[in-house]
Every structure is written in structure tokens, then in C-alpha cells.
Amino acid sequence: MALLQISEPGMSPAPHQHKLAVGIDLGTTNSLVATVRSGMSTVLHDEHGHALLPSVVRYLENAVIVGHEAQAAQSMDPVNTIISVKRFMGRALHDITDRAHIPYHFVENDASHGVLELKTRAGLKSPIEISAEILKTLKARAEKALGGELTGAVITVPAYFDDAQRQATKDAARLAGLHVLRLLNEPTAAAVAYGLDNASEGIYVIYDLGGGTFDISILRLSKGVFEVLATNGDSALGGDDFDHRIYCWVLDQVRSKTPNFSPLTEEDTRLLLTKARQAKEWLTDNHEANLLCKLSNGTLVDETLTVQQFVSLTETLVSKTLGPMRKAMRDAGLSITDINGVVLVGGATRMPHIRHAVQAHFKQEPLTNLDPDKVVALGAAIQANILAGNRQDDALLLLDVTPLSLGLETMGGLVEKVIPRNSTLPIARAQDFTTYKDGQTAMAIHVVQGERELVSDCRSLARFELRGIPPMAAGAARIRVTFQVDADGLLSVSAREQTSGAESNIIVKPSYGLNEEEITATLKASYGAAETDKQARMLREAVVDAQRLIEAIQAALAQDGETLLSKEERDTIAQHVTMLNTLCQGSDSQAVKQATEALNQATEHFAARRMDASVQKALAGKNLNSLEM
């Protein structure tokens, strides 16, 4: 019998071992997980052969059910069965304008700055926790199918998601125990799947109408570079709204026929919404749909909806997608004749009148050769495979943009824009401010996101105070506020008083996200009460982080250690690695964390030299051209 080989902890076993990485499309209506197997991007199925996991979470007394089984129970148990939770991500209660028609018990959590929560029989649940349940289910599905623990995941978000919504998605992934390689915009993911599949070059428009979100992205595809030129959208417009129009229509019909019609129960609301969705789907291939069901008070609903009626009921929704399309085209500086192709993404684009509207607008037939439900997950899997390092030779480069402008509040409640929308990521911008009064020692900084001139019309992302400004005459202090948006589209803000060096650094945790303590508290709650469990989990996380760092540094040393470092420098790093490896055998998670940070710091100069070498390498052989001039 062959002996199993087990490598020393922290030592990377084989240099080119295939890493298990997945792409996850966390959708409003359905979610999917995909991976690249034998060079092909493939959607992973559950044990019943389903590719789509309905994004439905049902809370029982002591258990959580996700997917089809939860969906089947939605009319019976509407309050504890949460659908379309993505609509509530990063949102406060007042953002949910149609909450009267949604059968949930919304609660505003004062402790977390108005973050919205839902009251279920299993207690209060935040949208982040509910989304984490969906992600956990997909993670389990992938690990079962691939036979191992995942290295990481690319999770897609609507391109038009703001900072709060992105941060909430990342928090959900963390709660689900997923290592996020990248948050990828859904239309960009679709473009990757589509572009690679069809070897496309040129300017493409991605029209992505999902269950609850609408995105439009314009990309230039050229030699493996996917450059987003402009993006626009509406993060509260999707297939759900079409269901809702049908629901309102059928309710009007019933009311007009039934005198003294009693108010709907939560079960009735959910039942009618389900019937509405089924009717919408039926009308994709049929001329009329019948809505037939019995309400709890015994009223029989029996209504027929024709395609013509449906089209006129939802005309305004379709035209709501035209504005963002025009804006994106304008921002990209393009006209209709510049467009090489229009790709339809999202289940809602199956509706024939959507297809007609897009065709009429762009004067060309849209491309639909990839399944609009799967294309986002397929593209995310391709990106995950590359990011995990499984295809190092790959030339794929994604250049994405910020969907919304970022700014600061100034006098009179006006917004001073610091980073304009459609800036290529990553981006940093600094803005200088000064004091208003003599001797002023503190300054409040309010970060907002949006296109409007007034602060009150934009989304508030964060407020923080810069303290310790030395007392000076009004206007003498120089406060430089720097915005940095990373490749995930997430913002961090730092402020520094230039003359004294007083610095205030924050990672913007938007007003409606979870703060670090809340995440930790939720994580702890999810491991159960036992103190030893918590400690074991914390140690495991610290060791995983440590090993990830050791692996990264060993790979870098193998590449450049000999050329970029002296023997002494290599020895110092080696000592840190040995020490960290030893600590990983022990049980002190705090010590592991500290040694991990120390190792990272010990490689600072190595990181700087490697980056310089990368810059040199990038343009090696290119300077001949410039010398000629």
C-alpha cells in the first residue's frame, strides 16, 4: 500500500498544485457556483442536478433551509422565508420604499446605525447573515463536488452596487468562511465568459437585468484586456418589479370584483407574488397566462393576463433601463454605430419585450448564445481560476471602474466630488481642506457617494473626525483627505493635517455595514457557545492566514530571492518564517497573528524591490521606440 505524503505545515507541497477556486454569482433570485475544470468553465450542480440555487432562506426553530425546499415553503411560511435578500444588502429601513408589500417583519437596529434586520422565529437576522447562508450552501456544494477545501472565491456584485452594498457582500462571504479573491462586477464577469468564448474584439455593451438589479456596462475588448469604459444602472430595478406590477394588477382585479375585500394576509401576499412570477415566466413563450389560486379568506382568484396587458403594465419599467443606457453611452463618448455587440445577461432579459427594446435602441440583434442565468458565474470562475494562480501564463487583464462619484460634504450641505464616476480602478485622489475658525482643532469629515449636488440626495458612506489639528488662524491649517478605491471597488479614506502630521485613517465601513466587532460577535455566535470552540476557530483562522503568507513569501523567494536579496536579508526572513511555523504548532492565536504581521513587515523592502523589478520588466524592450524619437 502506498504511503500518504504529508508535508510539513506551512511548506507548500507542490509548486503547481491546482488550487480549488470558484466563481459565485450571488443573485437576487438565484445563485450559482462555477469552477474551471480541465480548462472549461462549468457550473456545479447539487445532488438533484440543479444548477440554480434559489436565493431563498427559511429559518426554522433550530435549522436553516436554503434553496428549493425553502422556496416551496414561501407561501406557507412567508415571515420566516426570506427571498430576494440582495435588495436589502447595505440598506437602511427607509431605503426600502415598497416594504408595505413585502411580508417581512423589518426592524431597525439602532446599535448598528440603522442597519436593517428581519425578525424571524430564529431571532433577528441581518441581510448579511441571510446572504451568508446562501454562500455557505454554495461553498458546501463546491467542496463536495471538487473534493476539497476551497482556496478562494470570486463573488460577483452588480456593477452599480455602491460601497455599502459591496462591503455587505464581502462581510457575508467572510461570515460564510469564504476567502474572497475579488469582488467582480456582474457585467464584467459576463463579458469575460462571453468574450473568451467568442474570441470577441471591439466595443460591447452588457445589458444585465437580474431579479433585483439593473446594470449596463460598456467594455472595450482587445487582446485579453477587458476595459470598462462606462457603467450605469439602477440597483433597485429588476425582474421582481415586473412580478410586482402583475401582483398589483391582479389585486386591483380582485378588489374591483369583491365588495368588502378583506386585507391580505402575509401568506396571500406571498402566494400572489409567486403566481405573478409564474405568469411572467409563462408569458415569455405564450400569449396569455392564467392566475388561479384561492386566498385564505376563501376568495377565488381566476384572472387572465395577456402579453399586451403585461407589456403595457411594465412599459415604464422597460423605459427605466433606457436612461442608464444613454448615460453610459454618453460617459463613454460613444454613439450607437460604435457598438460591435450587445450581450443580454440575467434571467429577466428572457422577456421578449426587453429584447425588442434593446434591439430597437442599439439597432442590432442582441447576443444570447450563452445562458443569461449562468454567464456571470461562468465568467467569475474563469477569473477565480486565474487569480488563484492556476494559469500564470494568462494575459487576461480586467480594468474596471467606479460606478458612482465619491465626494465630501462641504459648507451648505454641498458635495465636493473627489473621485468622478467611471474612473479606472484602483484610484486614489487627494483633496485639501482648511479650518473655518481660529483655533479650530477638530474637523468632521462626511464621505458621500452619488451624482447629485446636495449631500441629502447622495448616499452617506461614513462620518469621522480628524482631531489634534494644532490651533492656528482660520484657513492656515492644511488638511489633506485621501480617497483610495481598491480593485474590489471598496473605499478607504485617510486624512492628514499637513503641518503637524496629525493623521486619521479609516477604512470606510459604510453606515449600514457591520463593524469589526459585530462581525466577530456574529462569527462567535455561529460557532455555538463553547469558549473552547471559539478559541479553536480563532486559532485555525490565524494559522490559515499565517500559512497563506508563508506560502506567498516562499513563492516570491523562489522567484527573486537570489537576485533581489542579500544572504543576510534572506536569513532574516527565514528566521521569521521558522518562528511563525513553530508558533503555528502551538495554541496561541494572538502570538500567531503577531508573528504573521512581523513576517510581513520583514519583507517590506523585498516587496518594494519586487515591484520595481515588475515595472522594469513590463517595459523592457519597449524603450527602444522612445529612444528613436
Next chain:
Amino acid sequence: MQNHFELFQLPQTFTLDLSQLESHYRSLQAEVHPDKFVNASPAERMRSMQMATLANEAYQTLKHPTARARYLLQLQGVETEEENNTAMPADFLMAQMEWREAMEDARHAKDVNALDQLLADMRAQARDLQQTLATALANEPARAALTVRKLRFIDKVSEDVNQLIATLED
């Protein structure tokens, strides 16, 4: 510290070969973009984000003629004083007033086509101004700075027109 031209290994001149700029930018991003450093140490991830940020900033500056001219002047130590120097020749002031009037007329008439035409007119005017920049930058920095101020003004009006179009189309 390298300047933006040196970063892309391009000659420090206004008449830049834009396709070469783009090709060098892409080659650089292909090596330094955060996507290439997902599994690297936090120290390297930070460097990668900073370098990719710098590459984007440098590319945007050199790509747009107004920004490129402003940057070249800055390298020569000439301030463009766009915030505080509003003195303009009479003919340019007249043109400005006409644009603002055309904008107000279009606002009342809710005429998006007229605004599109206005944008096109301003673009043409900007192109003419940009064409004078190469010579001015070489010989008369003060005149180049005035041209940058004019271009900045056209940009501002264009932004307002775009904002108005967005409002009218909503």
C-alpha cells in the same frame, strides 16, 4: 521620483504617440495590477495597489491633451492658476456667454439635440485650442497656461451641459 513620462518610458513631449502610450500603459498594468498579486503578502498587495493607482493616474494625465499640457507646464515650474486667474480675452468671454445663453435656451426648450450640438461646438473649439498647445508649450509657456485655463473653462461648461442633459433625460 519618476515623472509620468519616465514611468511609461516615453519622451517628455506634448505630441505624444497615443497608441504607444496605451500599449505601454497596458504592459505596465499587466505586471503590476492587484489581480496579479491576489496571493501575495499584504506588503506586496499594498505596493501593487499603489503602483496600479499611479499607472492609472499617469495614464489619464497623459492621455487627455489639457491634462497633459497642464502637467508639462507643472514640470516646467509654470503654474496654470486655473482657480484664481479668471482674466480672459474679450473674444473668449463673448464665446463663453454665447454658450451659457445657448444652454439656458435649451433648458427652457428642453432641447437635448441643441445641447448635443453645443457640446460638439465646444469640442471643436477645444480641439483648435489644443492644436496651438504644442508650439506654445515649446516657446511661450504663459500663453500655454492661458490656453489651459480656456480649456478648463470649456470642460466646466461641458460638464454643466452634460449634467443638464442627464436631468432633461430623467
